Each structure stands twice: as C-alpha cells, then as structure tokens.
Amino acid sequence: MTNTLKTPAKQTASADRFDLVLSGGICVLPSPHDPDLFERAEVEIAVRDGRIVAIGTGFVAKADQVFDAKGLHVLPGLIDTQVHFREPGLEHKEDLETGTRGAILGGITGVFEMPNTKPPTTTAEALADKLQRASTKSWSEYAFYVGATPDNATTLTELERQPGCCGVKIFMGSSTGTLLVSEDEHIHRVLQNGRRRVAVHAEDEERLRERRELLGTQPSVSQHPLWRDDETAIRATRRLLALAHKVRRPIHVLHVTTAEEMDLFRKNKDIDVTVEVLPQHLTLSAPDCYERLGTYAQMNPPIRDARHREALWRAVQDGTVTLLGSDHAPHTREEKQKPYPESPSGMTGVQTMVPVMLDHVAQGRLSLERMVELLARNPARAFRIQRKGEIRVGNDADFTVVDLRARRTITDSWIASRCGWTPFDGMTVTGWPCATIIRGQLVMQDDQTLGTPQGQPFAFEL
Ligand code: DOR
Numbered sequence: 006m007t008n009t010l011k012t013p014a015k016q017t018a019s020a021d022r023f024d025l026v027l028s029g030g031i032c033v034l035p036s037p038h039d040p041d042l043f044e045r046a047e048v049e050i051a052v053r054d055g056r057i058v059a060i061g062t063g064f065v066a067k068a069d070q071v072f073d074a075k076g077l078h079v080l081p082g083l084i085d086t087q088v089h090f091r092e093p094g095l096e097h098k099e100d101l102e103t104g105t106r107g108a109i110l111g112g113i114t115g116v117f118e119m120p121n122t123k124p125p126t127t128t129a130e131a132l133a134d135k136l137q138r139a140s141t142k143s144w145s146e147y148a149f150y151v152g153a154t155p156d157n158a159t160t161l162t163e164l165e166r167q168p169g170c171c172g173v174k175i176f177m178g179s180s181t182g183t184l185l186v187s188e189d190e191h192i193h194r195v196l197q198n199g200r201r202r203v204a205v206h207a208e209d210e211e212r213l214r215e216r217r218e219l220l221g222t223q224p225s226v227s228q229h230p231l232w233r234d235d236e237t238a239i240r241a242t243r244r245l246l247a248l249a250h251k252v253r254r255p256i257h258v259l260h261v262t263t264a265e266e267m268d269l270f271r272k273n274k275d276i277d278v279t280v281e282v283l284p285q286h287l288t289l290s291a292p293d294c295y296e297r298l299g300t301y302a303q304m305n306p307p308i309r310d311a312r313h314r315e316a317l318w319r320a321v322q323d324g325t326v327t328l329l330g331s332d333h334a335p336h337t338r339e340e341k342q343k344p345y346p347e348s349p350s351g352m353t354g355v356q357t358m359v360p361v362m363l364d365h366v367a368q369g370r371l372s373l374e375r376m377v378e379l380l381a382r383n384p385a386r387a388f389r390i391q392r393k394g395e396i397r398v399g400n401d402a403d404f405t406v407v408d409l410r411a412r413r414t415i416t417d418s419w420i421a422s423r424c425g426w427t428p429f430d431g432m433t434v435t436g437w438p439c440a441t442i443i444r445g446q447l448v449m450q451d452d453q454t455l456g457t458p459q460g461q462p463f464a465f466e467l
Pocket of ligand 1: 089121180181206303304305306334335349350351352
C-alpha cells in the first residue's frame with residue numbers, strides 16, 4: 006500500500022479545520038473557462054461535513070485527516086445507472102449488500118437499481134420496501150427505478166416523484182423477470198404519465214416471438230444474436246423515438262448495441278434522448294465471446310459482431326453516447342450452465358466497469374476526461390442528481406481515486422457478487438480503482454472495504 010490516510014499528530018479543534026484533505030493527486034475538475042470541458046490540475050481538495058468546501062492549495066496543515074493521492078488521479082465519484090441487485094426475492098444471486106460492496110470495490114460511488122426483482126418494483130409499497138432494505142445495507146449511494154406495466158401507468162406520475170426513485174423503466178421486450186410493456190398504445194400511456202426521463206430496454210417483443218423458432222431443435226448460444234437480432238433492437242428504438250416525439254417526454258435508451266440505432270439518434274437531435282452503452286458491448290464481440298465463454302456471454306440485448314462494436318466506439322467518440330452503465334445482472338454458475346436458451350441472460354459488471362474502461366483509456370480509445378463525463382457528469386446531469394457528478398465546491402465529497410499505471414488481472418476471486426464470476430476473468434488491464442470515498446468517508450482502499458455500509462439515497466431535482 007503506497008497511499009495512506011494520515012491523521013496528523015497535533016490537532017486543534019477549530020471551525021476552519023477540515024475533516025479530510027486529498028492532496029498530491031491529479032484531479033479531474035470542471036474547467037473554469039467552459040462548463041462542458043474538464044481540466045487536470047494538481048490541487049488539494051478540502052472536505053468538511055461530507056461536502057467539498059475548498060479546492061486549492063495549503064489545506065494540509067488544517068486537516069484532521071489527509072489522503073495522500075501522490076501518483077494517482079482523483080475523479081468525481083463514478084456512478085452506475087444500471088444494475089440489477091436482485092433483492093427482494095432473488096437473493097441467491099445477489100443482494101443489496103453484496104451488490105453495493107462490489108460497486109465500491111470497483112470504484113463506483115452510487116448505483117441506480119432496476120425493478121425486475123420479485124416482486125417487481127411497480128408499487129409504492131415495493132419501492133418503500135427496497136428503500137428500507139437499502140438504508141442499512143448499502144455501501145454506496147443508491148436510487149431505485151419503478152417498473153412500468155400496462156396497468157400501473159396512471160400511478161407513475163406519483164411514483165416517480167418519491168424520494169429515492171430515479172425514474173421509470175420500461176421493458177419493451179421480455180428479458181429476465183415478468184416486466185413487459187410491448188404495445189405502442191401502452192408505451193404511449195406510460196410516457197404520458199409523469200415528466201422525468203424514462204429508461205427503456207428497446208427490443209421488439211413481436212419480432213422476438215416470431216424469431217424464437219429460428220433456434221431449431223438443437224439451439225446453441227452462438228445463435229443468441231441471431232434470435233435477438235439487430236433489427237429487433239432497431240425496430241423497437243424506432244418505435245420508441247416516434248412515441249417520444251409525439252409525447253415530448255425525455256427518454257433514456259439503455260444498452261444500445263447497433264450501428265443503425267446510433268444513426269437514428271444522430272437524426273433525432275430535436276428530442277431529449279440520452280443513450281447508454283455498456284463495457285461488455287464495447288469490449289467483447291461475436292462470434293468469439295460465445296466460443297470462449299458460452300452462455301456466460303449471453304445477455305439481452307446480445308453481444309454482436311465487430312461491425313457493431315466499432316460503431317459503438319464511434320458513437321462514444323462523436324458524442325452520440327451520453328453515459329455508460331454496467332447492466333450488472335448476476336446469475337449463479339448453476340443457472341448459467343443450463344443448456345441454452347434455458348440459461349438466463351446477464352452477466353456481472355458493476356465491479357469491473359471502471360478497470361475495463363480505464364484499460365480502454367490506456368489503449369487510447371477514449372480520454373480519461375470523456376470517461377469521467379460518461380460515468381459522472383452525464384449521469385448526474387441526465388437524471389438531475391443533486392450535488393454529484395463533478396468535483397466542485399458545495400458538491401458531496403464523492404471520489405473515485407485511480408492508478409492509471411497499475412497493471413492488474415481481473416479474476417473471479419476478486420468479484421464480491423454472490424454469483425462469484427465475471428466475463429472478464431483473466432483479462433489484464435492497465436488502470437485500477439484504488440480508493441472509493443463517499444461523502445468524505447474512505448470506504449474502499451487497496452481492494453478492501455472499510456467501515457460499515459453507510460450509503461444514502463441520491464437526491465434529485467424534480
Ligand atoms: O441480459 C440481461 N439481463 N438483460 C436484461 O435486460 C435483464 C438482465 C437481468 O436482469 O438478468
């Protein structure tokens with residue numbers, strides 16, 4: 006361990022002391038000249054009562070604790086806006102404690118959790134139950150989506166305004182769980198109820214049903230992107246954009262996988278659409294992933310061929326993509342080893358997103374600043390999260406501290422998720438999250454959690 010938290014010997018209690026000062030690191034800060042840009046600066050960050058109170062130099066003498074970030078980069082706390090933590094009902098795969106532990110070990114300071122639990126999060130009672138559970142178990146900050154159904158549309162205006170709710174989620178095509186709103190009429194009604202950004206899993210249910218028979222009598226997982234083909238995703242996204250146009254409702258298209266959907270977003274700049282891609286779709290490709298990983302590579306929407314993967318990278322680089330999520334979707338090894346297509350779709354990701362993306366930074370595929378935009382600033386802006394997303398005086402003191410030079414191998418044994426595996430097992434990366442700080446508390450350092458779960462719900466501007 007090279008960087009430590011130091012408690013200076015002499016302490017004088019005084020109102021101008023700081024609880025914590027981060028010093029010696031290169032910080033990624035908003036540019037004072039242009040709020041859309043970043044700059045890197047070797048400055049100290051002073052923290053009091055969980056908030057950033059000063060950015061500058063000369064604070065160390067007044068610090069009760071000093072985090073020595075020499076040789077490291079200090080980023081705003083990175084946020085994962087798509088995880089499935091399975092509690093309640095499916096705790097044999099994951100729960101809120103194990104899921105959020107994986108988050109902080111991977112340098113993630115907060116998560117948005119998905120509604121396809123058991124029961125699904127479709128009522129005020131189910132949302133309150135999740136918030137109650139998270140209040141004692143969550144290592145990271147959190148918020149929960151409520152799931153839309155064909156029947157609960159008129160309750161959504163009220164539900165999406167509940168504290169701790171990050172918005173409404175629509176599954177247009179069926180995936181894990183029972184949530185489904187596949188008909189235009191019903192999607193339209195959901196979009197008409199409420200004002201906040203609606204997150205959508207865009208796969209066309211009718212086409213999924215039609216194409217299921219293509220799997221034949223001896224299905225193989227390498228047919229997954231043939232069954233759930235690119236047209237299945239494109240068709241759903243086209244329908245969704247047409248509805249969003251009509252209703253003028255902000256939408257968030259989750260885990261986009263095709264070149265053609267990216268072109269649709271480029272042509273629809275007059276509506277408020279935010280776009281998510283996943284590290285899995287940027288890193289793996291068919292057919293190789295299915296040959297190497299079998300059903301462990303199975304997810305919805307599927308990992309596709311290199312043409313689509315390269316198009317996703319172009320969209321990351323030209324600004325079409327708004328943010329990155331992990332779609333952390335754990336299933337046990339026993340479940341994943343069932344013969345395809347009985348094997349469930351989904352893979353872990355919350356703990357590996359930061360190292361995998363730092364490796365892409367090291368390979369020159371995106372800049373560190375663009376990564377910070379995709380994982381901190383844009384999630385906070387798109388979902389109107391209060392006091393997060395940037396290292397700025399007044400914001401919460403959430404930081405992801407990374408070592409850009411560390412070379413490490415991702416292994417199953419590092420994974421905190423109850424299911425205990427990652428599709429990136431064996432991948433050597435350059436770049437590693439070495440500390441996670443939330444509201445001024447050091448909660449992870451050098452692969453160890455510190456303290457007890459103290460995560461709080463995100464607050465939103467409504
Ligand atoms: O692969 C997936 N797994 N895609 C989804 O949409 C759901 C997720 C899960 O919950 O398992």
